[in-house]
Structures are given as structure tokens and as C-alpha cells.
Amino acid sequence: MEQDDADGSLDSWARFCSLSNELLGGDGDLSVGPRLAPVVADLCTRGLATLVRDYFLHSLEETFRNNAVKKFWQHFHPYCNASPVDRIKFCVKEHWPEEILSGALEDICLEKSYQEKCVLVLVHALQSYEDRTPKRKFKAVDCSSSLMPRYQLMVSSVLLTTLPLSFPEILNVYFKKKLEELNIIMAGSYESDQLGNHELFESSNTSDWHSGMDIDGQDVSESSCLVKNIGKVVRDLRCLGFTSMTEDAYSSAIIWLLKSKVYELAGDDYRVPVLGSVKKWIQAVPLQFLHALLTYLGDSVDYDSGSSGLKSPLASRPSSFPGIGVPSEALVRWHMRLEYFAYETLQDLRIGKLFEIIVDYPESSPAIEDLKLCLEYTGQHSKLVDSFISSLRYRLLTAGASTNDILHQYVSTIKALRTIDPTGVFLEAVGEPIRDYLRGRKDTIKCIVTMLTDGSGGNASGTGNAGDNLLEELNRDAENQENADYDNHANIDEKQAWLNSESWEPDPVEADPLKGSRNRRKVDILGLMVSIIGSKDQLVNEYRVMLAEKLLNKSDFEIDSDIRTLELLKIHFGESSMQKCEIMLNDLIDSKRTNSNIKTSLLKTSQTVAGQEEAEISHDVLDATIISSNFWPPIQTEDLVVPASVDQLLSDYAKRFHQIKTPRKLLWKKNLGTVKLELEFEGRSMQFTVAPVHAAIIMRFQEKSSWTSKTLATEIGIPMDSLNRRISFWTSKGVLTESAGPDADDHTFTVVDSMSDVNKNSIANERLAEYQMTEEEGESSVASVEEQLKKEMTVYEKFIIGMLINFGSMSLDRIHNTLKMFCIAEPSYDKSLQQLQSFLSGLVVDEKLETRDGLYLLKR
The missing domain is CATH 1.10.10 (Arc Repressor Mutant, subunit A)
Structure with missing residues (x-):
């Protein structure tokens, strides 16, 4: 380059730098443009277009950083430098951070807007040069076209590199407060309906909400003004390059508000469905807000427009939303996202409270239905299984829970989970820990039978829920048996078989492959109860x-x-x-x-016999239950001497029975049955319904008013300890008083004199009465299943001990198979493996056998 060209270039460059500084430093004065154009053209002629662009951008960056960015971040320094406690104080302040954020954005956007005009001045200068030189050797067009994008990138870079760590938190606070304010405005006039009334979501209201704001900014409602202010903030943040951060902020705020609404509507009331209300609230508040915001920002694209692109195959586009009409694809995606989060939030809330929900079943059926819909949408059934099993082990399957309570909860669990999952896959997983635990309870069988036969559901108080007992399941099973032929696939015609095959669905992936789906679907409550017993x-x-x-x-x-x-x-x-x-x-x-x-025959006989003395006790007071002993369980017998008058009554009854039913005879079980007594005290009486032994005791006091325990036991024919236990019933009722006898182990019992003494003694012995009644309830007239089994298995005890002497040790299966093979004579061995295991466990308790590594051997 010659000296003249060099001097010219330096001169032009100096003038360009001076004019650039004048342009960037001017307060809105763009008059430098006409003077800058020839200088730029001269520099482009010399091939310095790229240098012109880079210098101008560098000057813009320095000016923007020094004049706008520092000032912008200074607005937020009090919050960024504050402690966590002080930041909470900022958040509760009224009009914070909306006033600071709006003002700061307005200032920096004004500065950016002026700089964009400055950029356009340079772009115009470069384009003027291009227009004058069609055969431009230097491609200044590349510089002009890239100048504005590079400027926008520079602005974003400067702001992001100087970004305080707390700024995203400030945006989050802003959108939370604004959306909460919007929600209050929307629901303010409907608070009494609690978002559960269909009137809240009528199109006349929601459509008015959006129609109150148009894109041109003409406000006619408070909500539209609020959305306009939010939209302006979002637009300014986007302009500065905070698009992703802004979307994250208002997205998290919407999700937070939705989660709060789900918790507010759901709460701890399980008798009201809430999923429908949540979905309507989503359409009424978040979607309306998003629709207005996207429309304000110009991001709303209709489906009918060709630019919408391909829609997700998972999106089921609704025909319209209330007050919106046909939604854009972006709004549909938002709708899907919000609904999924609502389903997931409600699902987690209900799963966390599933134990309480099942306790209240069937009153809590609406909550179960909501949970079913949520799981169908999210597919997170495994979360339900894991959480509920953990709750069961911590709250139900403990030593402090009664077997009745566990069984009632299990029945409710079956019914509830059958609603959620008719295939029974998840019930199978949840029920296994309960069944395993119940198998270890000794009273499980008794409680199950009580639930099958007792209308109170096994509760002694008779206050059980209607769904606690299993009689309804027996009725349902009977109906299914009657209609069994209709379910037989062999009888289904070809058309019905084809329809069934079309509706077939595979089992969930969590299903046990070893158990067929057809067998699993046939499992009912009674079948599950039998599986517990074995x-x-x-x-x-x-x-x-x-x-x-x-x-x-x-x-x-x-x-x-x-x-x-x-x-x-x-x-x-x-x-x-x-x-x-x-x-x-x-x-x-x-x-x-x-x-x-x-009784009719005895009455006629007594009337026809002349001169017969009137019996002390009438035959009308006797009712006898006559049983076939061979078909009844073993009856608990006890020797008892009843009063002579009662004995004569029984004898007359037995003789008449023998006359009518020859050659059969009656063998009285005098310790069984009930006796109704009426005791008189000075003109007043008390009525009791007691066992025969209690009646025999108190009737002896008709002969004399005082008895010693030894004499009374001899008269009645029962052991001394049994008498002391039984007679305490009358002392607890205040009918008898107890005093010291001639011996240390002999006591004297005396009838009270008056009714006042009865009441006094009854109050004094109230606790003793409660104890006595509990003890009496524990006595049974029939031998229990365990006692019968032990008695029946005693005959095989010698065989088992002999086998263990010969073989040393044997497993349960081997003992069982050996007994089945060799014990075929009467009585033949016909017990189950579980019954044999129960008997062997009794021998271990009696220290006749011991177990080692699953083998039984003789106790050393």
C-alpha cells in the first residue's frame, strides 16, 4: 500500500471511530447517519468492511456493558447479597419484585432499542455502498446481514456472563406471585363453590376472561391487564436473550400453583372425587393464562395453519377448550403436560394415604376411582405396590394389631385393589406379605370363619361395617355358580368368541409369569382367604x-x-x-x-293322674337340644350334681323320650346349656342367664344361707378350684359375700340380706365382674380344632417316635409320606401336611422332639 493510500485509510478510520463514538454516545440523536455513510463506503472500498463491523460491535458491547448492564444488575443487588432469611422478607413484600423487575427491564430495553437503531444506521450505510457498487469486490453484504444477529448474540452473552446466581430465583418468585394473584382474581367470585361446581367453568365466564384482552392491548378487565403486564415482562426477557430461563420460570410457577391446587382440593377427604375438578381448574386458569400469553407474544399457531408441523402421536387434540375454541398445538402440549403432572401429583398424594383410604373403604371409593384413573394415565403401578407394602409392614403387620383388624383391612384391600386392577396382578403382590403374616397367627382360621358366619364382621360388639363380613361374598359366589354355564368357553358361539378375542389384553409387565392370567382373574375373596389357611x-x-x-x-x-x-x-x-x-x-x-x-305329652299325663302332687318345677321350663353325638365335635364334659327337683325333671323328660323314640335313650350333658334364674330380695328381684354350674351353685343356697367351699364343692360334685373360680361370678354380682373359713384354703359364702347390699357389693366388685366374664367367655363347650387334632394324632405319636429311633432324623415330607404308606389300618392316616406340622410343633413344645436344619429328631 502506498503512503497516500495508507494516510487516506487512517484518516477514514479516524473519522469512522469518531462518528461511531458520537453515534453511540448520543442521547437518541441519529443525525450522524448521513455523515457516517461516505466514511463507511470509503473503508469498504479499501476492503475494511469486516474491520468496520467488528469495531462497531465492540464499541456497542463496551457501551452496553458500561451503561446498561451494570445499572440493570444493580437493581437486584439487595436481594442477591441478602441472607436466606432476608430473602424471605423480600418475597413477602408487596409489589416485589414486579416493580423492580419491570422498571429494570424497561430501562435496559430502551438502551438496547437505541443501540439497535445505531446498528441499523451502520447496516443502512453498508447497504448504500452495496447499491452504488454493483460489481462490489468486497462482500460488504455479508457484514450487513450478520450485523444484527451478532449484536443480539452479543447482548445475550454479556447478560449471561454477568448473570447473578439469584436471578432465576427472582424470576420464579415473580411468576409465582403473579399467577397466584391471577388465580385469586379468577376464583374470587366462586370461593363458595370450592371449584367443585360446574358453574365455575361455564363458557360464559371463561370466554369473557380471555375476550377481555386483545393483542392490541385494550384492557377491559383486571385479569387481562395482569396478563398484559406478565406478557410484557416475558417479551422483554426474551428480547434480552432470557427465553429459556423465562420459560423455565413461568413453567415452574404454573406447576407449583397446580400442585398447590391439587393438595387444596384433595386434602384428607376421600369421599369426594377431585380429579374432575382439577382438570376443570387447569382449563379455567393455567390454560386460559397460557392461551392469552401465547397470543400476546404471537406464539399461538393453529392446527389448520401449515406451519404447525407434525403433532405428537400421543396428543389427542380436543375439539375445543372453554373460551378458547380450537387450541393451538403449543397449547395442547401444555394441556397434556399439566394434566400429566396433575395425575402424577394426585396419584402420589393418594398412594401416600392409601392405607387410610382403604381403612375407610367403601366410603372412600371416590378416592380409589381417582387413583385408578391416575394410574391408567401414568402407568406407575409399581410405585403403589412398593409404597403400600411398606405401609402394611410398618402399620398393620405388627404384634399390636389384632387378627380381626388385619383380616378386615385385607378384605378392604382386596376390594379396593380389585377396582384399581381387575386382573389381580398388583393385588397378588400386595397381598402376599399379609397372607404370609396371617399364616403365623394361631387365631386366623377362627377369625375367618367368624367373618364368614357373623353379620357383625367378627366384632364382638356387633358394630362392624356391612362390608366387613364375608356373607356377601358367599352370596356373590353362589350367583356366579348359578351362571357358571354362561362363562364356559365351550358353550360360547363363534361370534362371541371372536368378540372376546378382540377385547383381550395382555397382563402388565409386573405380572408373575408362573401364574396364568385366566386363573388369576378367577381368584376371589373367599379363594384368597382359603389360600391363607392352606x-x-x-x-x-x-x-x-x-x-x-x-x-x-x-x-x-x-x-x-x-x-x-x-x-x-x-x-x-x-x-x-x-x-x-x-x-x-x-x-x-x-x-x-x-x-x-x-312337653305336650308330659302335660297331659300330669293332668290325667289323679291325686298327683304338683311338681316343684314345671316341665314347661325345660327345653332340650338333642344331638347325634357321632356327627358333632367332641363335647367337653364335666361332672355336675344338679338339685333334686331339676334332676327329677330331667329324668321324666328322658323317660318320655325313650317311650317315644324307643330304643334310643338320652344321656344328659348337665354342664352344658343355659339357665334363666330370678333371684328375689325383699320384694325385689334380679334376673340372670347363667351356665348350669352357676345355677347349681346358687340354688344350693335355697337349702341354707351359708356354705363352706369344701362342703359346697362336694355337694355339687366339682373340684375345689373349679368351684372357687365359678362362685366368684356370684360374689362379683354382689349376690354372695365371701369370708374366711375354718381352714386357710376353705372359705365361707353367705347370701346377702337385702337389695342394697347387692348394689353395694356389685359396685365394689365391678372390676372382678369384668375379669370373671372374660374368663367365662374363654371356656368352650366344644373341643377346639387343635385339641381334636392333638387327640386324633396321639395314636400316631408312637409311630413317629419309632421312625425317628430307626432313622435318626427325618424331614416333614418324609414323615408324612411314611405315615400315609404304612398307617392304612383303622384309624388310617388322612391328615394334611399342615396338620402334621402343627402336631409335630406341639411335640417340640412338649420337648419330646427337636428340629435341626429342617429335620425332626428325638429330644436328647
Whole structure:
């Protein structure tokens, strides 16, 4: 380059720098433009277009950094430099940070707007040069076209490199406060409806909400003005390059508001469905806001426009939203996102409270239905299984929970999870820990049978819920049995079979592949209960014992409900299994008829015999239950001497029975049954219903008012300790008083003199009465299943000990198979593996056997 060209270039460059500084430093004065154009053209002619662009951008950056950026961040320094506690104080301040953020954005955007005009001045200068030199050798067009994008990138870079760490938090606070304010405005006039009334979401309201604001900024409502202010802030932040950060901020604010609304609507009331209200609230508030915001920002693109692109195949585009019409694709995606989060939030909330929900079932059915819909949408069934199993082990499967409570919760769990998952896959996973735990409880079988037969659901108070007992399941099972032919695939015609195949769905991935789906779907509540016990025979035996106890305590022969229950059990377990129980009920029916015939016959006989002395006790007071002992469980017997008058009454009854039912005879079980007594005290009386032994004790005091325990025990024919235990019933009621006797172990019992003494002693012995009643309830007239099993298995004890002497040690299966093989004579071995294990466990407790590594061997 020659000296003249160099001097010219330096001169032009100096003038360009001077004019650039004048342009950038001017307060809105763009008059430098005409003077800058020839200088730029001269520099471009010399091939310095790129240098012109880079210098101008560098000057813009320095000016923007020094004049705008520092001032912009200074607005937020008090918050950024504050401690966490002080930041909370900032957040609760009114009009913070909206006033500071709006003012700061307005100032920096004004500065940026002026600099953009300056950039346009340079762009115009470069384009003027290009227009004058069609054969431009230097491609100044590249500089002019890239100048504005590079400036925008420079602005974003400067702001992001100087960004305080707390600025995203400030944006989050801003959008939270604004959206909360918007929600209050929207729901203010509907607070009484609690967002549960359909009127809240009528199109007349939601459409008015959006129609109150147009893109041109004409405000006609408070909500539209608020959206306009939010939209202006979003637009300014986008202009500065904070697009992604801004979207994250208002997205998190919307999600936060949605989560708060779900918690507010759901709460701890499980009797009201909330999912529908949440979905309507999403359309009424967040979607309306987003629609208005996207429209204000110009981001709303209709489906019908060709620029919308391909829609997600998962998106089911609604025909319209209330007050919106046909939504844009962006709004549909927002709708899907918000609904999924609402489903997931409500699902997590309900799963966390699932234990309480099932406790309140079926009143909590709406909450179960909501949870079902949520899981169908999210597919997070495994979360339910893991969380609920953890709750069960921590809150239910503990030593402090009664077996009745566990069974009731299990039944409710079955019903609730059957609603959520009809295939039974997740019930199978959740129910296994409960079944394993219940198998270790000794009273599980008894409680299950009580639930099957007792309308109170197994609660002694009789206050159980209607759904606690299993009688309804027996009824349902009977109906299914009657309609079984309709479910037989062999009888389904070809058209129905084709329809069934079209509706088939595979099991969830969590299903156990070892269990077929068809078998799993056939599992019902009764089947699950039997699976806990292990064998229906054990359940039938327990039912037989409980039925015998119940029938022996009946005094009115009313067994209609028992007959109905037996018929249902016969349908489920088979007639052969319930044959002995049916005979027991027939005995009650025959007893009622025989009892009536004998009492009528005795009455006629007493009237026709002349001169007969009137009996001390009338035959009308005696009702007898006559049982076929071969078909009843073993009866607990106890020697008892009843008063002579009662004994004569029983003898007359037995003689008449022998005359009518020859050659059968009656063998009285005098310790069984109930006696109704009326005790008189100075003109007043008290009525009691007691066991025969209690009646025999108190009736002895008709002979004399005072007895020693030894003498009374001899008269009644029961052991001394049994007398002391039984007579405490009358002392607890205040009928008898106890005093020291001639010996240390002999006591004297005396009848009270007056009714006042009875009341006084009754109050004084209230606790003793409660103890006595509890003890009496524990006594049974029928041998328990365990006692019967132990008695029946005693005959095999010698065989088992002999085998262990010969073989040293044997496993449970080997002992079981050996007994089945060799014990074929009467009585033949017909016990189950579980029954044998129970008997061997008893021998271990008695220290006759011991176990080691799963093998049984003789105790050393």
C-alpha cells in the first residue's frame, strides 16, 4: 500500500471511530447517519468492511456493558447479597419484585432499542455502498446481514456472563406471585363453590376472561391487564436473550400453583372425587393464562395453519377448550403436560394415604376411582405396590394389631385393589406379605370363619361395617355358580368368541409369569382367604366347631340364618364337606319338634293322674337340644350334681323320650346349656342367664344361707378350684359375700340380706365382674380344632417316635409320606401336611422332639 493510500485509510478510520463514538454516545440523536455513510463506503472500498463491523460491535458491547448492564444488575443487588432469611422478607413484600423487575427491564430495553437503531444506521450505510457498487469486490453484504444477529448474540452473552446466581430465583418468585394473584382474581367470585361446581367453568365466564384482552392491548378487565403486564415482562426477557430461563420460570410457577391446587382440593377427604375438578381448574386458569400469553407474544399457531408441523402421536387434540375454541398445538402440549403432572401429583398424594383410604373403604371409593384413573394415565403401578407394602409392614403387620383388624383391612384391600386392577396382578403382590403374616397367627382360621358366619364382621360388639363380613361374598359366589354355564368357553358361539378375542389384553409387565392370567382373574375373596389357611378342610373343621358352640348355646331353636349360611358354604365348598354340619342343624330342627311333643305329652299325663302332687318345677321350663353325638365335635364334659327337683325333671323328660323314640335313650350333658334364674330380695328381684354350674351353685343356697367351699364343692360334685373360680361370678354380682373359713384354703359364702347390699357389693366388685366374664367367655363347650387334632394324632405319636429311633432324623415330607404308606389300618392316616406340622410343633413344645436344619429328631 502506498503512503497516500495508507494516510487516506487512517484518516477514514479516524473519522469512522469518531462518528461511531458520537453515534453511540448520543442521547437518541441519529443525525450522524448521513455523515457516517461516505466514511463507511470509503473503508469498504479499501476492503475494511469486516474491520468496520467488528469495531462497531465492540464499541456497542463496551457501551452496553458500561451503561446498561451494570445499572440493570444493580437493581437486584439487595436481594442477591441478602441472607436466606432476608430473602424471605423480600418475597413477602408487596409489589416485589414486579416493580423492580419491570422498571429494570424497561430501562435496559430502551438502551438496547437505541443501540439497535445505531446498528441499523451502520447496516443502512453498508447497504448504500452495496447499491452504488454493483460489481462490489468486497462482500460488504455479508457484514450487513450478520450485523444484527451478532449484536443480539452479543447482548445475550454479556447478560449471561454477568448473570447473578439469584436471578432465576427472582424470576420464579415473580411468576409465582403473579399467577397466584391471577388465580385469586379468577376464583374470587366462586370461593363458595370450592371449584367443585360446574358453574365455575361455564363458557360464559371463561370466554369473557380471555375476550377481555386483545393483542392490541385494550384492557377491559383486571385479569387481562395482569396478563398484559406478565406478557410484557416475558417479551422483554426474551428480547434480552432470557427465553429459556423465562420459560423455565413461568413453567415452574404454573406447576407449583397446580400442585398447590391439587393438595387444596384433595386434602384428607376421600369421599369426594377431585380429579374432575382439577382438570376443570387447569382449563379455567393455567390454560386460559397460557392461551392469552401465547397470543400476546404471537406464539399461538393453529392446527389448520401449515406451519404447525407434525403433532405428537400421543396428543389427542380436543375439539375445543372453554373460551378458547380450537387450541393451538403449543397449547395442547401444555394441556397434556399439566394434566400429566396433575395425575402424577394426585396419584402420589393418594398412594401416600392409601392405607387410610382403604381403612375407610367403601366410603372412600371416590378416592380409589381417582387413583385408578391416575394410574391408567401414568402407568406407575409399581410405585403403589412398593409404597403400600411398606405401609402394611410398618402399620398393620405388627404384634399390636389384632387378627380381626388385619383380616378386615385385607378384605378392604382386596376390594379396593380389585377396582384399581381387575386382573389381580398388583393385588397378588400386595397381598402376599399379609397372607404370609396371617399364616403365623394361631387365631386366623377362627377369625375367618367368624367373618364368614357373623353379620357383625367378627366384632364382638356387633358394630362392624356391612362390608366387613364375608356373607356377601358367599352370596356373590353362589350367583356366579348359578351362571357358571354362561362363562364356559365351550358353550360360547363363534361370534362371541371372536368378540372376546378382540377385547383381550395382555397382563402388565409386573405380572408373575408362573401364574396364568385366566386363573388369576378367577381368584376371589373367599379363594384368597382359603389360600391363607392352606386347605378348605381346616376351614370347614373350624366352622363345624364354631357352629356346634353356637347351636349348643341357643335356647330358641331359631337357626334360619345358620341354614342360609350353610347352603352358601355348600355351594362354595361342596355338599360332602358340609354333611356333618347339615346333620347338626337337622338335630336342632328335630329337637324343636321332639321337645314340643314331649312337653305336650308330659302335660297331659300330669293332668290325667289323679291325686298327683304338683311338681316343684314345671316341665314347661325345660327345653332340650338333642344331638347325634357321632356327627358333632367332641363335647367337653364335666361332672355336675344338679338339685333334686331339676334332676327329677330331667329324668321324666328322658323317660318320655325313650317311650317315644324307643330304643334310643338320652344321656344328659348337665354342664352344658343355659339357665334363666330370678333371684328375689325383699320384694325385689334380679334376673340372670347363667351356665348350669352357676345355677347349681346358687340354688344350693335355697337349702341354707351359708356354705363352706369344701362342703359346697362336694355337694355339687366339682373340684375345689373349679368351684372357687365359678362362685366368684356370684360374689362379683354382689349376690354372695365371701369370708374366711375354718381352714386357710376353705372359705365361707353367705347370701346377702337385702337389695342394697347387692348394689353395694356389685359396685365394689365391678372390676372382678369384668375379669370373671372374660374368663367365662374363654371356656368352650366344644373341643377346639387343635385339641381334636392333638387327640386324633396321639395314636400316631408312637409311630413317629419309632421312625425317628430307626432313622435318626427325618424331614416333614418324609414323615408324612411314611405315615400315609404304612398307617392304612383303622384309624388310617388322612391328615394334611399342615396338620402334621402343627402336631409335630406341639411335640417340640412338649420337648419330646427337636428340629435341626429342617429335620425332626428325638429330644436328647
